[in-house]
Amino acid sequence: MNAPMPIPGLVDPVPVPRPAVARADGRVDLMGLPRENLRALLIDAGLDPKQAKLRAKQLWHWIYNRGATDFTVMTDIAKAMHPWLIERFVIGRPEVVEAQLSSDGTRKWLLRSDDGQDYEMVFIPDADRGTLCVSSQVGCTLNCSFCHTGTMRLVRNLTAGEIVGQVMLARDTLGEWPSQPEGRLLTNIVLMGMGEPLYNFDNVRDALKLVMDGDGLALSKRRITLSTSGVIPMMARAGEEIGVNLAVSLHAVTKDVRDELVPLNKKYGLDDLLAACAAYPGANNARRITFEYVMLKDKNDSDADAHELVRLLRKHKLPAKVNLIPFNPWPGSNYECSTAERIRRFSDIVFEAGISAPVRSPRGRDIMAACGQLKSASEKKSRAQRDREMAVV
Ligand code: SAH
Ligand code: SF4
Numbered sequence: 001m002n003a004p005m006p007i008p009g010l011v012d013p014v015p016v017p018r019p020a021v022a023r024a025d026g027r028v029d030l031m032g033l034p035r036e037n038l039r040a041l042l043i044d045a046g047l048d049p050k051q052a053k054l055r056a057k058q059l060w061h062w063i064y065n066r067g068a069t070d071f072t073v074m075t076d077i078a079k080a081m082h083p084w085l086i087e088r089f090v091i092g093r094p095e096v097v098e099a100q101l102s103s104d105g106t107r108k109w110l111l112r113s114d115d116g117q118d119y120e121m122v123f124i125p126d127a128d129r130g131t132l133c134v135s136s137q138v139g140c141t142l143n144c145s146f147c148h149t150g151t152m153r154l155v156r157n158l159t160a161g162e163i164v165g166q167v168m169l170a171r172d173t174l175g176e177w178p179s180q181p182e183g184r185l186l187t188n189i190v191l192m193g194m195g196e197p198l199y200n201f202d203n204v205r206d207a208l209k210l211v212m213d214g215d216g217l218a219l220s221k222r223r224i225t226l227s228t229s230g231v232i233p234m235m236a237r238a239g240e241e242i243g244v245n246l247a248v249s250l251h252a253v254t255k256d257v258r259d260e261l262v263p264l265n266k267k268y269g270l271d272d273l274l275a276a277c278a279a280y281p282g283a284n285n286a287r288r289i290t291f292e293y294v295m296l297k298d299k300n301d302s303d304a305d306a307h308e309l310v311r312l313l314r315k316h317k318l319p320a321k322v323n324l325i326p327f328n329p330w331p332g333s334n335y336e337c338s339t340a341e342r343i344r345r346f347s348d349i350v351f352e353a354g355i356s357a358p359v360r361s362p363r364g365r366d367i368m369a370a371c372g373q374l375k376s377a378s379e380k381k382s383r384a385q386r387d388r389e390m391a392v393v
Contacts, residue, residue: 029092032161064216067177094165106364121166122369131188137195147372148330149194157200163207191226198231232268232276239281247290252300253308274316288319295338306349322357328370
């Protein structure tokens, strides 16, 4: 079992080995800047406030509605101004190191930041929707014992630009510019990639605001889900300041088992967590909280566990749905997935109590893109091998 990380203070700090750095060429990447900051940046660069306001509005439209990465296509901005912009700014995208396609249509991208940090995003197409699974950190400090991401050594928060950049890149790949209200392939976003989003609150909030902005990517908050392992002190703020759907990685119903699986439980216990869920702003019967529950053989999958889960959800009067996730193995993991019959039985018990408990079908297992399998193993492959694989995607 992993030793729990030491967690000082009210909200745990995240080790940030390097701050997000300025680009080597000195230009500023506009990606991810809140509206006000974009305007302030133009004023700092020498525009008068009135001009800055207009230009910021135009830039915003080109960046987030049209997907532009090149200032010269911005036809409503005077040609004479293009070199001025090019000299000072860029509209960046994460670098794609590797792109993989699963036999079930799931796509996984290994991305690299300007300062050489690797992270991943996954796109999961379904008949009626397309879900982009976005990372919030490089790695994760929380060391959940069944999660591959938790074993990564290097951890840093992704910037708002790197987070929204994943959505921009997915739109590029899917050819979904300009932003359209109808007929999109990318319809939903889940913050369920690498990292604990509530340990990177400000950047996640700023990125999601851009995603939800009606003049920009224009995705409804109802189509966005943030998953947390239970960072209680940040949950109310997430509801108030972001307002997206909440998913909570519960995974166990007793202190002992949850302490082992999700070491953060030692700091923020089960009862307090469920009370915080009950108080989550915006949760109601029409917008339920999702409880994720990984199915681990002989660990958390008994009938008694299922009954206890129902009892806890009822006790806290939670508008809840339960998402049962078959455990996805990874090299070196110490757990086994519950049998299909066990998962079915567990689901039935919860369902018979009037709580929906679907089993999530694993997607992208063959390319290690399924829940909890993400870990940047890019260095193990040669450049040539990656290029060969990229060519077929
Ligand atoms: N850090 C956040 C969000 C990312 S993980 C969180 O923990 O909620 C997305 C979901 O996948 C979480 O519920 C996580 O517990 C689960 N998960 C992690 N490893 C897994 C594995 N090996 N098999 C199945 N689910 C896993
Ligand atoms: Fe981090 Fe979530 Fe993995 Fe736990 S399950 S180690 S919180 S990414």
